[in-house]
Amino acid sequence: MTKLTQGRRGFLGAAGGLAGGLAMPALAQERFPSKAFRVLVPWAPGGATDVLMRALCEAASQRLRQPVVVENKSGAGGILGAQALVSSRPDGYTLSQMPVSVFRYPQMVEKPPFDPLADFTWILQLTGYLFGTVVRADAPWQTFGEFLAHAKANPGKVTYGSPGAGTSLHITMEQIGRGQGIEWTHVPFRGAAENLQALLAGQITSSSDSSTWAELVKDGRLRLLCTWGPTRAKRFPEVPTLREAGINIVSDSPYGLAGPAGLDPQVVKVLHDAFHEALLDPLHRGVLDRYDMSVAYLNSEDYAAAARRQYRDDGEMIRRLGLRAG
Template identity: 40%
Template structure:
C-alpha cells in the first residue's frame, strides 16, 4: 500500500489520535494525582510512624535511636513506634526498610555496613541509589573489654598469647561482617595475630557471654561502659581517633601502634521514592532532634559522639565509604571469610 493511499492516511490519523488520547489521559491522571500527593504531604504525618531498628533491644544503637525518635515524635506531633528487626548484622532490618512503602510511615536506622554487605552479596541493593537518606546522627565508641578476672591485664598480654597460640583467644562480636567483627579483624591483621571470632545477633548477647566468662574478649560499641565503671569488665583499648573523655586512661589502638580507627556512625533513612515534601519534613525533624539537649545527653551517656550530616551530605558520605569498603573487602579477604563461616 502506497503512503498516499486513503487507507494508509486513515490508519495514520487513527494512530495519532490514539497517541494523543493516551497522552491526554496520562496528563489528566498526573494532574489528578498531584493535588492528592500535595494534600498527603501537607497533612503528614496523620498516623504513627514505624521506625525499624535493625538491632536487638537494649544495645547502644537501640538506645540511641529510641532517644532520637522520642524527640522527633514531639517535633512531628505524631508517635514513632520502634520495631526491632535484628539479625544478619543489621541487614534483616535494612531489607525490610528498603522494601517498605515509600510513604513516610516506615523509616529506620541504616547501618553504614550496608556499604560492605551490598558488595559481599548479603544485601541485594545498591545503597548509593536505592535508599533515601535523611540524616547521619552519631558515631559509636568501640572498644575491647575483658572480664575483671581475666588473665589479660593489657592489650599487650592479648597480643603475646595470640602470637604464642594462634586462634586460641576467642572474641565476641555483633555479627559477621559488621563493624565489631571487621574492626577486630583489621586489628588482628595489623598485629599479625589470629583470633577465634564468635558471632552473635547483637552486642547485648555478646556482652552477657563475656560477663559470664564464656568468651575471652568483647569487641563492641560502648555496651561495656557501665560494666567497666562497675568493675565487672576491664577496658583494654578503644578504636576512635582520640581517647574517649569518659575513659581517658584507656589508650586507642592507634596510640598502641595499630593503625585502626572504627567509628561506624549511625544514620536514618527511608525507602527509595519518598515524596520530596515528606522527605523534607523528616530531615528537618531529625536535624532538630539530633541538635536537642535530650538527645545529646543520651549520646554522651552512650559515648556516641554527635556526627550530624543532612540527607544529601549523608548520601555522599555513603558513596565515599562504599569505595573504601571495596578495598577493605579485598585486604581482609572477607568473601573467603564469609564462605568459611
C-alpha cells in the same frame, strides 16, 4: 536535594502510581505527617543503639506531632532494617537506622539482599559510636598489647565477640589480626547484650562492641583494654586508644537514618528537619554523653554523597582482606 539513583523499586513505584491514575505526590493529597511512623532499629533491645534511637524517636515525635514507634529487627549484622525498607512503601512512614554494615554486607555475599546505591533515600547522618575491646575483670591481660601477644602465641584459640559479620567491630578486629599476624576466631552475636553476656559467662575470650560495656567496666566486672576513637573517651581517660596501643586505626562507624528509594523531596525535608532538631534535643544529647558519643551530622545531600564514598571504600577494603559473610 540530591538523592542516590532510585533503582528498580523507585521505577516500579512510579509505574504503579501511573497505573492507578495518581499524578500528584502523596504530600499534595494529604497533610504529612498524618499518622504514626515506624523506625526500624536493626539491633537487639537494651544495647546502645536501641537506647539512643528510642531517645531520638521520642524527641522527633514531639516535632512531627505523631507517634514514632521503634521496632527492633536484630541479627544479620545490622542489615535487617535496610532489607525491610526495600519492600516498604515510599511514603515516609517507614524509616530505618543505617549502620555501616549496610554498605559492607552486600559486597560480602554472592546474592546481595539490596543495593545501597539504589534502594534507599538518605535522610541525615546522626552520630558515631565509641567502640572498645573488653575482657573479664579476672582475665590476666592488663593491656591490649598483652592481649595481642597472647593471641599471637595461641593461634586459633582466642575468640572475640562482635555484633555480626560485616560490622565495624568484625572488620576492624580482622584488620588488627592481619596486621599483627594473629589468627583468632570471630563469634557473631545478634547484639551487644548477647555479646557481653557470653563474655561474662566465659564462653568467649573478649568482646569488641559499642560502649554498652561502659557500666560493666565501671562496676568492675569487665576490663576495658582500649577504645577505638581518635581520642580517649571522656568517661575512661585512663584507657588508651588503638593508636596509643600501637595500632594505627580509628573506627567510630557513623550511622544515620534512611527511607525507601523514591521518597518525595518535600517529605524528606520534613523528616530531615524533625530528626535534626531531635538529634540536638537535650534528651538525646544526654544519652549520647552517657555512651561517650558525639554528634556527626550530615544533611540529606551530604549523607547521600558519604554513602557513595563508604560503599566504594568498604568494597576496596573487603576485597583486599578477602572477607566473606559466613
